[in-house]
Amino acid sequence: MEAVSSRTITVEVNGVQYEREVEARRLLIHFIRDDLSLTGSHIGCDTGNCGACSILIDGVLVKSCMMLAVQAEGAKIETVEGLASDGELNGLQQAFSDHHALQCGYCTPGMLMSATALLRENASPSDEEIRKGIQGNICRCTGYVNIVEAIKAAAQ
Amino acid sequence: MLLREVEYARPASVQEALRLLGSHEGARALAGGQTLINVMKARAASPDVLVDLADIGELRGIDLGSDGTLTIGAMTTYTDIVDSAEARARPILGEVCNQIADVQVRNRGTVGGNVCSNDPTNHLPPLLVAVGARMTILGQDGERSLPAREFFLGVYMTAAGPGELLTKISVPPGKSDGFASVPIGRDGTCIVNVAASLDGGAPTLAIGCVDAVPVVLTPDSAAEDTVRTAVRGANLDPPSDVHATADYRRHLAEVLALRAVAQAAGRK
Numbered sequence: 001m002e003a004v005s006s007r008t009i010t011v012e013v014n015g016v017q018y019e020r021e022v023e024a025r026r027l028l029i030h031f032i033r034d035d036l037s038l039t040g041s042h043i044g045c046d047t048g049n050c051g052a053c054s055i056l057i058d059g060v061l062v063k064s065c066m067m068l069a070v071q072a073e074g075a076k077i078e079t080v081e082g083l084a085s086d087g088e089l090n091g092l093q094q095a096f097s098d099h100h101a102l103q104c105g106y107c108t109p110g111m112l113m114s115a116t117a118l119l120r121e122n123a124s125p126s127d128e129e130i131r132k133g134i135q136g137n138i139c140r141c142t143g144y145v146n147i148v149e150a151i152k153a154a155a156q
Numbered sequence: 157m158l159l160r161e162v163e164y165a166r167p168a169s170v171q172e173a174l175r176l177l178g179s180h181e182g183a184r185a186l187a188g189g190q191t192l193i194n195v196m197k198a199r200a201a202s203p204d205v206l207v208d209l210a211d212i213g214e215l216r217g218i219d220l221g222s223d224g225t226l227t228i229g230a231m232t233t234y235t236d237i238v239d240s241a242e243a244r245a246r247p248i249l250g251e252v253c254n255q256i257a258d259v260q261v262r263n264r265g266t267v268g269g270n271v272c273s274n275d276p277t278n279h280l281p282p283l284l285v286a287v288g289a290r291m292t293i294l295g296q297d298g299e300r301s302l303p304a305r306e307f308f309l310g311v312y313m314t315a316a317g318p319g320e321l322l323t324k325i326s327v328p329p330g331k332s333d334g335f336a337s338v339p340i341g342r343d344g345t346c347i348v349n350v351a352a353s354l355d356g357g358a359p360t361l362a363i364g365c366v367d368a369v370p371v372v373l374t375p376d377s378a379a380e381d382t383v384r385t386a387v388r389g390a391n392l393d394p395p396s397d398v399h400a401t402a403d404y405r406r407h408l409a410e411v412l413a414l415r416a417v418a419q420a421a422g423r424k
Contacts, residue, residue, distance in 0.1 A: 001166070001167050002165065003164060003207075004163060024164035024206070025162045027157065027159070046197065047194055047197070048190065060263050061263055062263055066260075066261075067189060067193065068164065068193070068206075071189070118259075133259060135342070135343060136259050136261065
């Protein structure tokens with residue numbers, strides 16, 4: 001085993017297999033957005049603070065700007081594009097719409113993935129647990145109240 | 157952000173990781189990456205080679221020994237500790253790990269990464285000093301173990317030198333612990349934090365964020381006046397910044413020391 005500056009990785013994203021050669025320095029968010037053209041996941045701050053790039057890797061919520069693409073070798077990745085099916089919003093997405101849980105929408109893909117991870121672990125979270133679950137996601141429009149309401153509604 | 161060019165290796169064993177770290181001058185171990193990737197973006201660190209420890213199973217896990225000692229692998233994540241039934245043998249560990257940053261960071265950030273980066277505002281350096289943890293370091297010349305209070309040497313500097321790896325952290329049994337902090341926003345970076353343990357009889361206090369390494373105090377008793385006098389007597393010289401003046405940090409150190417000791421005393 002020697003160190004290499006690029007390698008071929010295989011990942012499954014939203015059920016689709018991809019094999020690509022990537023540079024070791026390539027951040028996972030750039031791989032997803034630019035190499036796979038899945039631009040739902042956003043880059044907000046690029047410093048690991050805002051959470052707009054949040055995705056699930058093997059079921060675990062992570063910020064994809066704080067991972068290299070090569071670290072995802074072999075992983076099953078879920079992004080916001082995987083939530084809707086056949087053009088129909090899933091229950092969580094619909095709840096965000098119904099409760100006006102977004103204004104500009106920039107943070108929404110990350111919020112949805114954090115809420116997805118939370119609701120898989122905890123089917124009926126309290127307000128406090130919801131707030132703890134989305135703490136890594138910054139929204140500058142809503143003041144979070146409607147986001148918490150939407151997640152609570154989706155849980156019911 | 158486009159990072160500077162870097163090479164990457166993902167060894168399957170500790171020995172292979174040590175060989176890679178030893179054979180490249182600019183090699184650096186990559187644990188959870190929740191600090192390192194960001195400092196690479198800022199060009200504050202520019203390693204030539206990243207040695208990813210993710211595939212080395214023996215570095216990750218929590219073991220509760222028959223004598224009550226917890227052995228925590230360096231690649232164990234904060235979430236692993238929060239969720240671990242074994243780690244509840246020393247409850248303060250999970251409680252503090254659950255205050256670090258946010259879900260995403262706790263899912264990837266590791267205990268080893270936290271202590272080896274040794275940012276003075278990190279949670280775990282003072283905590284591990286206060287609970288009397290021991291750190292095991294592996295290098296080409298073999299393995300050595302030292303107390304946490306000798307592990308932290310300076311800002312971003314620890315006893316784990318170039319070409320060496322922190323492999324595990326051992327925490328002795330105990331429960332009479334406390335941790336108090338004033339963070340920037342809930343679960344944010346600490347402005348001052350204090351860990352305390354009364355398991356050795358007299359308190360051991362470790363104050364974070366006020367110096368390059370945790371400031372250790374061992375007052376004669378847990379009495380309020382004694383603790384207060386000990387903190388004042390330490391003549392702390394903390395930094396001033398936009399979040400707090402040096403005076404305010406000194407004040408916080410005193411208040412948080414009392415809170416941490418009170419919490420620990422409540423768990424006797």
